[in-house]
Amino acid sequence: MKLQVESINTYYGKSHILQDVSFDVASGEAVALLGRNGVGKTTTLRSVMGLSTPRAGSIRFKDKEIRGKPAHFMAKAGIAYMPDDLRIFPDLTCEENLEIARRLSKRTGYWSKKRVEELFPVLGERRRQMGINLSGGEKKMLGMGRALMANPEMVLLDEPSEGLAPMIVASLARVIEEIRDKGMTILMADQNLKFCRRVCKRGYILEKGRMVHADTMEAIMADDTVIGKYLAL
Amino acid sequence: MDLKSIVHVCLAGLSTGMFIWLVASGLTLIFGVLGVLGVLNFAHGSFYMLGAYCCFTVLSRLGDNFWLGLLIGPLCVCVVGYVIERFFLRYVYRIELPYQLLLTFAFVLLFDDLVKIIWGAGSLGSPSVPGLAGSVPILGRNFPTYSLFIIAVGPLVALGLWILIEKTWYGRIIRAASSDREMASAIGVNVPVLFTAVFMFGAWLGAMGGGLAVPYVGLLTPGMGEAIIIDAFVVAVIGGLGSLKGAFLGALIIGLLSSFGTRFIPTFDMFLTFILMAAVLLWRPQGFFGEAV
Numbered sequence: 001m002k003l004q005v006e007s008i009n010t011y012y013g014k015s016h017i018l019q020d021v022s023f024d025v026a027s028g029e030a031v032a033l034l035g036r037n038g039v040g041k042t043t044t045l046r047s048v049m050g051l052s053t054p055r056a057g058s059i060r061f062k063d064k065e066i067r068g069k070p071a072h073f074m075a076k077a078g079i080a081y082m083p084d085d086l087r088i089f090p091d092l093t094c095e096e097n098l099e100i101a102r103r104l105s106k107r108t109g110y111w112s113k114k115r116v117e118e119l120f121p122v123l124g125e126r127r128r129q130m131g132i133n134l135s136g137g138e139k140k141m142l143g144m145g146r147a148l149m150a151n152p153e154m155v156l157l158d159e160p161s162e163g164l165a166p167m168i169v170a171s172l173a174r175v176i177e178e179i180r181d182k183g184m185t186i187l188m189a190d191q192n193l194k195f196c197r198r199v200c201k202r203g204y205i206l207e208k209g210r211m212v213h214a215d216t217m218e219a220i221m222a223d224d225t226v227i228g229k230y231l232a233l
Numbered sequence: 234m235d236l237k238s239i240v241h242v243c244l245a246g247l248s249t250g251m252f253i254w255l256v257a258s259g260l261t262l263i264f265g266v267l268g269v270l271g272v273l274n275f276a277h278g279s280f281y282m283l284g285a286y287c288c289f290t291v292l293s294r295l296g297d298n299f300w301l302g303l304l305i306g307p308l309c310v311c312v313v314g315y316v317i318e319r320f321f322l323r324y325v326y327r328i329e330l331p332y333q334l335l336l337t338f339a340f341v342l343l344f345d346d347l348v349k350i351i352w353g354a355g356s357l358g359s360p361s362v363p364g365l366a367g368s369v370p371i372l373g374r375n376f377p378t379y380s381l382f383i384i385a386v387g388p389l390v391a392l393g394l395w396i397l398i399e400k401t402w403y404g405r406i407i408r409a410a411s412s413d414r415e416m417a418s419a420i421g422v423n424v425p426v427l428f429t430a431v432f433m434f435g436a437w438l439g440a441m442g443g444g445l446a447v448p449y450v451g452l453l454t455p456g457m458g459e460a461i462i463i464d465a466f467v468v469a470v471i472g473g474l475g476s477l478k479g480a481f482l483g484a485l486i487i488g489l490l491s492s493f494g495t496r497f498i499p500t501f502d503m504f505l506t507f508i509l510m511a512a513v514l515l516w517r518p519q520g521f522f523g524e525a526v
Binding site for chain 2: 049051070071072074075076080081083087089090091092096099100101103104105106146150
């Protein structure tokens with residue numbers, strides 16, 4: 001197992017957000033976290049990344065306990081995170097946003113600036129532009145490119161398809177498939193079921209901070225009761 | 234008033250301004266980087282004072298070598314900066330601003346008394362700097378050589394900081410962490426360590442200002458930090474909190490204004506500074522280069 005999460009409990013101040021959430025992701029696997037807005041998908045990713053430390057439970061990455069470690073430790077251990085609001089550094093150029101992630105992680109591997117710019121040609125064109133001046137779509141590609149630049153073993157993607165036109169979503173799915181086929185382990189939270197099915201084999205459903213259902217994406221999408229109960233908007 | 238006088242008043246203003254800049258630069262840097270949480274460090278004036286006293290002690294122990302004092306003195310203050318950030322400030326980043334101000338103000342009082350205990354409450358006379366003592370004639374009137382040296386040092390420090398922030402690897406990390414500390418940590422920046430380092434560097438800058446002030450002010454007194462920190466705060470505010478460019482410009486303006494003020498309307502010397510601050514705040518609350526509030 002690449003990632004094993006066992007009954008984590010995460011709080012924001014006094015509110016108990018995640019309640020005994022457990023799931024796992026195998027090496028090279030792409031897994032989807034599903035559920036409506038506000039059920040705890042982002043908090044789950046943040047908990048794994050070490051940005052919101054769970055008060056109880058266990059998170060094992062490559063069979064080592066990592067709960068309670070700070071985010072910069074996770075980055076160096078090989079986990080990269082793309083937040084839903086992307087958080088591109090506004091005062092850094094597009095190129096600097098990529099480079100800084102590569103140098104800080106101190107990890108080497110398949111992904112380089114050249115490879116990332118081949119994957120997202122627009123990043124090559126925008127090289128010298130400040131992060132703040134990029135469009136929403138460009139920021140999304142840069143957010144994903146920045147995550148890859150660290151040459152992680154696993155990426156956490158929060159809402160990769162959100163806010164993109166259907167055609168772009170289709171090409172994004174192709175890109176994520178390509179990344180997955182290069183051996184990357186992927187955990188993504190997304191509300192677009194078709195997109196998730198295309199990229200991920202399995203899915204977990206969260207509801208009010210609890211893990212309520214786990215199955216293959218095929219089975220989840222064939223089950224109208226599950227969709228009606230937990231996923232339909 | 235003739236041209237000669239105007240040039241001399243300008244030069245005096247520039248050297249005053251450059252001192253304020255040296256102190257304001259560290260203050261601004263600390264605010265800019267740690268500014269995501271808004272750390273306004275009142276104790277920065279204490280770094281200036283401690284820098285001056287440490288420099289003085291080192292140079293008087295080591296054969297009156299000013300440059301050696303300037304090298305070692307501020308480094309001692311760096312250690313003080315480390316202790317303040319690592320063991321005190323770090324725990325109030327997440328608390329509201331007034332508590333941070335109270336904590337740093339407590340350090341101001343503490344260091345003032347510490348200086349009195351160590352160096353005594355009286356003033357210490359300072360030595361002249363070999364090679365930079367005396368004065369040079371400018372337009373037929375003498376101007377202190379050391380003040381000219383300070384006028385040259387200010388822009389060099391500004392250039393150095395600009396290169397550090399805009400052109401180096403560490404500058405890139407600083408820019409990333411100051412705009413988004415959480416995302417910076419998610420890509421591998423050890424943010425607490427970075428903050429400590431920046432705070433120490435800011436303390437070093439303030440202490441350098443103090444060290445350089447040793448031959449300039451003539452007398453070292455326990456309250457010398459308070460006088461300059463007020464000017465440095467005004468400069469940081471009108472330049473836009475966190476903006477080094479703004480602090481540099483602000484220091485030039487305040488320096489010149491107080492120089493002309495002292496020359497022409499001595500009774501209203503301080504008044505001019507605060508009138509300018511009030512005017513800037515009314516016209517542009519975020520300062521010259523600050524981000525809109």
